[in-house]
Each structure stands twice: as structure tokens, then as C-alpha cells.
Amino acid sequence: MKWIISLFIIIPAIELYILLLSGKTIGVGNTFLLIIASGVIGGYFAKKQGMKAFREVSDSVKNYQAPGQAAINGICIFVGAILVVLPGFISDILGFMLLFAPTRKLFKPIIYRWIRKKMKNGQVIVMK
Numbered sequence: 001m002k003w004i005i006s007l008f009i010i011i012p013a014i015e016l017y018i019l020l021l022s023g024k025t026i027g028v029g030n031t032f033l034l035i036i037a038s039g040v041i042g043g044y045f046a047k048k049q050g051m052k053a054f055r056e057v058s059d060s061v062k063n064y065q066a067p068g069q070a071a072i073n074g075i076c077i078f079v080g081a082i083l084v085v086l087p088g089f090i091s092d093i094l095g096f097m098l099l100f101a102p103t104r105k106l107f108k109p110i111i112y113r114w115i116r117k118k119m120k121n122g123q124v125i126v127m128k
Contacts, residue, residue: 015089019035022089034089035088035092042085042096043085045096050077053070053074072111076098079095083098084096
């Protein structure tokens with residue numbers, strides 16, 4: 001729990017520092033345009049990837065299969081979409097990494113490990 005509180009303080013401070021540094025280096029207007037452009041482009045890709053993930057989950061359910069991979073992809077895309085819309089370059093980079101399948105693969109082992117840990121502790125229950 002302590003690390004979550006730290007993230008809510010440290011990450012925004014780093015984001016703000018990078019935004020200020022960027023404004024000083026390339027100009028306030030260009031920094032603002034970059035933030036707006038990344039949000040719009042990220043929103044477009046989030047919608048596109050989100051609809052694809054929704055179809056995959058829907059197809060899995062229609063075929064009476066567990067939507068494991070598709071559900072994980074959907075969660076990654078959802079979190080990536082939120083990160084891309086937030087102002088800041090670090091959140092944009094992480095968001096885009098979660099939106100695109102090749103880089104999303106880097107995060108999947110972490111997510112699976114987290115889910116397994118929650119299942120061991122009895123915090124997540126899988127029903128058949």
C-alpha cells in the first residue's frame with residue numbers, strides 16, 4: 001500500500017519535471033502540441049485496439065472458451081488508453097507500449113504473476 005502512495009507522489013513529480021524541461025528545451029507551444037497530439041493519436045489507437053480486444057473476448061465466449069488471453073489484452077489496452085490520455089511523456093510511453101501487441105508482451109508475464117499471487121492468497125477466485 002505504501003508503494004501506491006509513493007507512486008501517486010513520485011510519478012507526477014517526475015512527469016511535471018520532464019514537462020517543464022521539455023517546455024524549456026523545445027518551447028511551451030511545442031510541448032503542448034506534443035501532449036495534445038499524443039492524446040489524440042493514443043485515443044485513436046486505444047479505440048481501434050479496444051474494439052479488437054472486445055471482439056476477441058466476444059468470440060471466445062461465443063465459442064464456449066475462456067477469454068484468458070483476450071481479457072488480459074483488454075485490460076492492457078484499457079490501462080494503456082488511460083495512460084495515453086493523461087498528460088505527460090512517461091505515461092504516454094507506457095500507454096503506447098500497452099496499446100501495441102509486440103510491446104504488450106513485455107507486460108503480460110508481470111500481469112500473470114500478479115494474478116497467480118492473488119489467486120494463491122485467495123483474493124481472486126476462478127469459477128468454472
